[in-house]
Amino acid sequence: MLGGEWSQLRVEPLQRRLHRVAVREALHPLLRAFAFAQCVPFGRERGGVLFRAAAVEPPAASTLEAIEALLGLDATASTGTGPRLHYADPRRGQRRTMRLSGAGGSTRLEGFLLAGDIAAEAWIRPLLQEELPAEAYGRSLLAGGAKPPLPVAARGRQVCSCFDVGESEIAACLHGLAAPVEARLKRLQAELKCGTNCGSCLPELRRIVAAAPAAREPLAVGEPS
Numbered sequence: 083m084l085g086g087e088w089s090q091l092r093v094e095p096l097q098r099r100l101h102r103v104a105v106r107e108a109l110h111p112l113l114r115a116f117a118f119a120q121c122v123p124f125g126r127e128r129g130g131v132l133f134r135a136a137a138v139e140p141p142a143a144s145t146l147e148a149i150e151a152l153l154g155l156d157a158t159a160s161t162g163t164g165p166r167l168h169y170a171d172p173r174r175g176q177r178r179t180m181r182l183s184g185a186g187g188s189t190r191l192e193g194f195l196l197a198g199d200i201a202a203e204a205w206i207r208p209l210l211q212e213e214l215p216a217e218a219y220g221r222s223l224l225a226g227g228a229k230p231p232l233p234v235a236a237r238g239r240q241v242c243s244c245f246d247v248g249e250s251e252i253a254a255c256l257h258g259l260a261a262p263v264e265a266r267l268k269r270l271q272a273e274l275k276c277g278t279n280c281g282s283c284l285p286e287l288r289r290i291v292a293a294a295p296a297a298r299e300p301l302a303v304g305e306p307s
């Protein structure tokens with residue numbers, strides 16, 4: 083069983099969509115190599131292609147190499163790609179490949195392939211789709227297993243699309259705030275910028291602020307009392 087994902091960033095949306103379609107078409111013939119297989123797009127801004135397959139016998143290494151090549155995960159991929167991490171144990175039918183970009187705190191996961199034990203998809207996938215910092219993981223990205231080597235701070239559902247602010251950031255900002263709803267909303271706007279552009283997220287922000295757990299201590303919220 084394997085799961086593979088690809089995503090390419092820093093290209094214009096139309097180019098990205100066209101490239102995604104081209105990758106899906108190129109992957110299509112490989113669907114026949116498995117008893118079950120699907121190849122579907124995922125995401126919007128942080129989009130890519132998800133290739134998921136299952137078979138009774140482990141797939142041939144050449145099949146996995148072909149999938150890696152099409153997903154930009156092979157050793158020879160060059161344009162716009164960063165370090166490649168790879169582990170393979172053919173006797174056990176295990177193969178894991180990660181493609182990273184950036185350096186230091188801006189290191190991000192660009193794509194991955196898991197073959198054999200794919201339990202790690204549960205924590206690797208948020209790293210990719212939510213563009214979470216990946217530097218601290220290093221080669222432990224290849225460790226496998228459902229338990230992440232480090233906690234994955236998923237950003238949760240996106241609430242403000244103008245400033246790409248998610249539920250978890252809002253919850254963290256509201257934590258401990260003792261102030262009226264409108265004042266807490268102003269704190270969110272000041273710190274995260276959410277709700278300060280088109281305003282379409284304001285009803286949702288007000289709902290979240292009103293439903294936030296009761297605050298423990300009064301805090302100054304940056305406006306005259």
Ligand code: FES
Nearest residue numbers: 242244279280283
């Ligand atoms: S979606 Fe939040 S300001 Fe536009």
